[in-house]
Amino acid sequence: MSEILVTTTENIPGKEYEIIGEVFGLTTQSKNAFKDFGAGLKSMVGGEIRSYTKMLQTSREQALERLRQEAEEKGADAIVMMRFDSGTIGGDMQSVVAYGTAVKFVQ
Template sequence: MAQEILITTTENIPGKKYEVIGEVFGLTTQSKNVISNIGAGLKNIVGGEIKAYSDMLHESREKAIERLRDEAQKAGGDAVVMMRFDSGSIGGDMQSVVAYGTAVKFLN
């Protein structure tokens, strides 16, 4: 796992000067098993949160951030600024999540 790389959604980091390295991203695509899909279908009928899918999306976001940190470290970065998430469905049962931002290197 990457060293502790600071990740922020802001453009500036108070008290830090840095140079831009470039864009980095972390991507994951996951799906639920058949039993979870059946449970989600039943929950869709009665309404309410589909916990299995909420958990999957939370796990996907965490994995995407972990991969974003790895990419920033490989690029020689100390932090990622302007981090954002994007997600989308692939087919009917897969979810893709990407975390992206700009890797930066702190100046002395």
């Protein structure tokens, strides 16, 4: 897959483009029971819960990769106005979505 430019800005300096449409990349992750137990213990004393931090980092990377895949399938050269959103599902799963507007450069 070619590297599709992803930016959180609306404009790409020096580029003109036409809008293709919205694109999304979504993933849902969960931790196993042993790591949940460890996280529960850690929450009593405070501090970073590294297993959850790693899970969210991995989720963001996967969501971004899926966002790029969808944009490439639509023939896009770039994605503008990219954002992340996340939420909890059922108390033990985390969903992360990357979304933005796919665009095609014009000559």
